Structures are given as C-alpha cells and as structure tokens.
Amino acid sequence: MAQFKEISPNASAGAKLHNWLHNRFPTAFDAYKVHLSGYYAPKNFNFWYFFGSLALLVLVIQIVTGIFLTMHYKPDAALAFASVEYIMRDVPWGWLIRYMHSTGASAFFVVVYLHMFKSLIYGGYRKPRELVWIFGCSIFLVLMAEAFMGYLLPWGQMSYWGAQVIVNLFSAIPFVGPDLALLIRGDFVVSDATLNRFFSFHVIAVPLVLLGLVVAHLLALHDVGSNNPDGVEIKGPDAPRDENGNPLDGIPFHPYYTVHDIMGVAVFLTVFSAIVFFAPEFGGYFLEFNNFIPADPLQTPAHIAPVWYFTPYYSMLRAITSEMMYVLVAVVVLAAAFAVLRTRLASIVKVIFAVIAAAAVAMMLAIDAKFWGVLVMGGAVIILFFLPWLDVSPVKSIRYRPDWHKIVYGLFVLNFVILGYLGVQAPSPLGERVSQLGTLFYFGFFLLMPWWSRLGTFKPVPDRITFVPH
Helix, strand or coil: CCCCCCCCCCCHEEEEEEHHHHHHHHHHHHHHHHHHHHCCCEEECCEEEEEEEEHHHHHHHHHHHHHHHHHCCCHCCCCCHHHHHHHHHCCCCHHHHHHHHCCCCCCCCHHHHHHHHHHHHHHCCCCCHHHHHHHHHHHHHHHHHHHHHHHHHHHHCCHHHHHHHHHHHHHHHCHHHHHCCCCCHHCCCCHHHHHHHHHHHHHHHHHHHHHHHHHHHHHHHHCCCCCCCCCCCCCCCCCCCCCCCCECCCCHHHHHHHHHHHHHHHHHHHHHHHHHHCCCHHHHHCCCHHHCCCCCCCCCCCCCCHHHHHHHHEEEEECHHHHHHHHHHHHHHHHHHHHHHHHHCHHHHHHHHHHHHHHHHHHHHHCCCHHHHHHHHHHHHHHHHHHHHHHHCCCCCCHHHHHHHHHHHHHHHHHHHHHHHHHHHCCCHHHHHHHHHHHHHHHHHHEEEHHHHHCCCCCCCCCCCCCCCC
C-alpha cells in the first residue's frame, strides 16, 4: 500500500481535500503532471497549433449531442425520418442538439484537415513522430467511416441514395465484391437491416475505436514531444536544458497552452454558434436540401453526391474512366522502363521486371475501370500513412525549404479544393478532365516526393527555436 502523506490539522479545507484525493488517487495526479503541468511544449506554437485541441473539443461535442439524439431517434426504416422530425419540432431544444451534431460533423473535418495540413507543412510526421502520424491517419480513416454511417441515419433522400451508391462500389471488387456489399447492407438493397447495422456501428463500435486511437495518438505525442514551426527538437540529447533538466526552449503545457487554447476555443465557438443559429444547412453543404425529403427507393435524385468532406475522393473515383485507364497504363509502363534503365541490374532481372510490368498492364486493362476508381479513392487516403518515408527532405519545416516548395504545397491545397468542388457538381466533360488532371497531381505529389522533396537550396536550420514574444 502507498504511504499516505500527512497534512497539518490547521490546513485549509481545500488543502485537506487535495491531500485526501492525492492519497487515494495518486495516479490521476501523476497523469496531470506528466501530460499537463510537467509536459514541456515548444514555446513558439502559432495559429496552426489550435486545431489539435479544437479537434478534441468537437469530439466531445459530437459525443454529448449524439447521446441526447440517441434518446429520441428510432433506428427503423419506417420511423427514422419521422423521429428526426420529432426531435426537430417537439423535443425541447431538440433542433439545437440536432444542428450542433450536424454542424459538428463538418466542423470535425474542417479542424482535422487543418490539423493535418499543419503537420504537412511543419514536418510533424517526420522522425521520431512517425507513429503519431500513423495514429492520426487512422483517426482520419475511422472518422470517415463514422461520418459515412451517421450520414444514413436521417433516412432522407440523399442519405439513402448516397449510401446506395457508396455501398455498391464495394461490389466492384473482384471475386468478393458482391458478397462484401451484401454483408455491409445486410440485404440486397439499402433497407432497414442496413440502417440498424449503421446505427450500431455509429453509436457504439466506431466511437470506441475512435476514442482508443485518440488516446494512443496523444500518448505517443507526449512520449516523443510536440513538433514546432521550426522543426527543431527541444528535448533531444543536445537540446539546452535548465538545472532541473527541463528544456530551455519549452514551457509547461499548463497553464500556458491551456490558456492559449482557450482563445482558439472562444473564436471557434463563436463561428460554430453563428453557423448553428443562422446557417445550419450552410447553403446545402452541411445539410443537403434533398435530405429534408423522406427516403424514397423508387425515386432517384437528379444528382447524387456525398457530403463536402468526401467530395475530393469522390472526384478521384469519378475520374477513373476507361480513357483514364490508358493514361494509368502509360504511367506504369514509363515508370517501369525508367526504373529498369536507371538501375544496374542483370539482364535476367530486367526481363523479370518487364514481365511483371506487362502482367500489371494486362490486369489493369482486364478489370473494370470501376474497381480501379474504388482503389484510387481508397489509395488517396492510404497513401497518407506512408508520408514519413516519402518525404526525404533534409529539413522538416517549410520555413527552411526552397521557396518553390511552398508553391508546390499551395498547388496541392488548391488542387484538393478544386477536386472537392467538382465532387459536389454534376458530371460534365470539362469537370471530368479537370478531375483526372487533379487525381494525377494528387498522387504525383506523394509518389514523386522522394525526388522533388530533396531538390533545391535549403536554408540553414537554427540550433534553437526562433521565438518572438507577443
């Protein structure tokens, strides 16, 4: 048994309560010290470092509002839409809870995308934070599954037909596709069985996985320490420290960054509240107008599109047509030829490479383009996991990279936004061509990164972080 700490009988009631709790739950106080008051973070955090804490805030909002919505929601195909209307019209403050949850879903992706972009520009995925990045990408992947399953629950027109289209994509997988789609739906079409499955996963299974990954993400981050805009390690073996062993370029997370994050939370909640109260549909992007119409299996909407945060990947899916397959085949052939010619290999090895490339080309042409579209859509997310090993730049932060690197990153963001916009629009010949170019640029950004990320003249990285008090 742990040794109890004694306290003076003349101590204040607050001090006595603190001592009583500390003696009976010391692990909580140790965790507070390790992860808050004793956790030293770089002192040069800027605007981009708000979004990690904001993601936690939105997660709490989604969990709390989801609990209250579950109290009144009916996961039944005949009652689901009416139960949402009941929440909106008859449950006291139900409309507010529902709009907070629907707006929170979009807000979650906004802050997660910005949080990931911060890591992209400052090298937050580089050694020794590879595992932190992998956990973060896993959170993003699970969050997409959570959002997709929750999107079906209102049982509106766009919810129903969007789920129908996305689940049918799994049937394009050779051999196991039809059975896999049937397993996901629980029926031959999206029906009551699908709604029950998605509801169970949305409120129980996926949130548990998401919470576990969030905890793992934070623990891994605190084990290796936070990155900073300079990409300088403040806790490395050569980093300057004070007489207590604390990094000189760091400050305790609490109270400095808890107060710092409160400002970000205040600004975020102001914008969030304005959207909830004045524009919860956000022009049809956060809540599609077709979703205010009950699901009708016999009437297909004129244009089916997923929610805005899925549309960049949906554009990549639509970009893979039969014509696009010839372009991809040409890319595979050129890449294989370049790899063979650039390497000093025995003739037999080059022949093997040629045979493998020919087999890959034959397989690509034999399988329907729909499958490759699904593969590209999934690959656009999976490729993020490999970013720590694709980026071979000698420096981490964008601050010390060549200026043209900033242009490349800017074009990547612009390309992603354009793909997202095209995913909302109805298909058109021009949109198809732009989506195809955007898809090639997206994958080229990552697949060519081992080449272009080390090019150019890099600026010298300082030994200690640069910080100007403000």
